[in-house]
Amino acid sequence: DLYTPYRRLIRELFPHAIIIADHFHIVAQAYRALNQIRIQAMNRAGKGTHQWRALKHFWKLVLTPASELKYDNYWRRANFGYAQLTDVEVIHRLLSLDEELEQAYRYYQDLIFAVSRRSRSRLNQLLTIKLTVLPQPLQKVQRTLRQHKKEILHSFKYETYTNGPVEGTNNKIKVIKRVAYGFRNFANFRIRILLAFPNTYIAINWKNTQAARAKVQARAA
Numbered sequence: 001d002l003y004t005p006y007r008r009l010i011r012e013l014f015p016h017a018i019i020i021a022d023h024f025h026i027v028a029q030a031y032r033a034l035n036q037i038r039i040q041a042m043n044r045a046g047k048g049t050h051q052w053r054a055l056k057h058f059w060k061l062v063l064t065p066a067s068e069l070k071y072d073n074y075w076r077r078a079n080f081g082y083a084q085l086t087d088v089e090v091i092h093r094l095l096s097l098d099e100e101l102e103q104a105y106r107y108y109q110d111l112i113f114a115v116s117r118r119s120r121s122r123l124n125q126l127l128t129i130k131l132t133v134l135p136q137p138l139q140k141v142q143r144t145l146r147q148h149k150k151e152i153l154h155s156f157k158y159e160t161y162t163n164g165p166v167e168g169t170n171n172k173i174k175v176i177k178r179v180a181y182g183f184r185n186f187a188n189f190r191i192r193i194l195l196a197f198p199n200t201y202i203a204i205n206w207k208n209t210q211a212a213r214a215k216v217q218a219r220a221a
Contacts, residue, residue: 002021002022002025002026002029002144002148002151004147007019007148007151018154018158019150019151019154020151020154020155020158021148021151021152021154021155022155022162022163023115023155023162024162024163024167026111026115026145026152026155027108027111027112027115029141029144029145030104030107030108030111030112030138030141031063031108032137033104033108033135033137033138033140033141034062034063034104034105034107034108035059035062035063036137037100037101037104037135037137037138038055038059038062038101038104040100041055041097041098041100041101042055042056044098045097045098050079051097051098053079054079054080054093054094054097055094055097055098055101057079058079058090058094061087061090061091061094062091062094062101062105063108064087065109065112065116066109066112066113067116069086069087069088069091070086070087070088071086071087071088072086073086073087074086077090080093091105100135103134103135103138104135104137104138107126107129107134107138107141110122110125110126111123111126111145114126115152115155118155118156119156120153120156123149123152123153123156126145127142127145127146127149129142131143169197172196172197173193173196176192176193176196177189180192
């Protein structure tokens with residue numbers, strides 16, 4: 001996960017091991033920096049302004065990979081005078097509000113492209129950008145990715161697994177617990193988690209188990 005002490009420990013215990021970076025944590029570096037820069041742009045615009053409201057309302061759109069943005073569906077956008085705009089058009093308008101936000105967005109999307117396509121040339125091109133021309137939060141990201149470039153390239157070469165889905169599930173469970181201000185007992189907490197993840201293996205397996213128990217009870221009766 002790009003945590004430097006882990007890398008030193010692995011090299012000490014397994015000197016011949018090939019260290020591979022997790023794609024989730026590679027992209028997460030730029031994800032957090034982009035979100036931080038978006039908030040900074042909001043603060044520069046001033047609370048309550050049109051720019052502040054637009055950047056706050058469309059935060060998910062800013063962090064969405066470009067390949068997943070809709071370009072052929074139009075919706076009325078209250079933040080832009082109820083104009084009929086696609087997701088791509090909204091992004092263009094948001095990026096025009098702040099130069100640093102636009103720069104961070106391009107960096108983030110380029111990194112996603114390089115990782116998803118396993119493109120060495122695109123990654124090399126991205127990592128050659130000088131630190132001084134990047135917004136401050138991205139400078140730290142650039143240094144981190146440069147330090148772990150070898151591990152990132154290994155992830156392009158070898159088939160890898162990612163703990164992204166697990167991280168996302170854990171975060172959602174934490175949100176459920178926080179919003180509910182805790183649960184009286186674990187059984188209720190477990191049921192709430194299963195309701196929030198109806199299509200996961202755990203939830204489906206639980207439903208099958210409950211159905212099997214019901215059949216057994218019905219036969220016994």
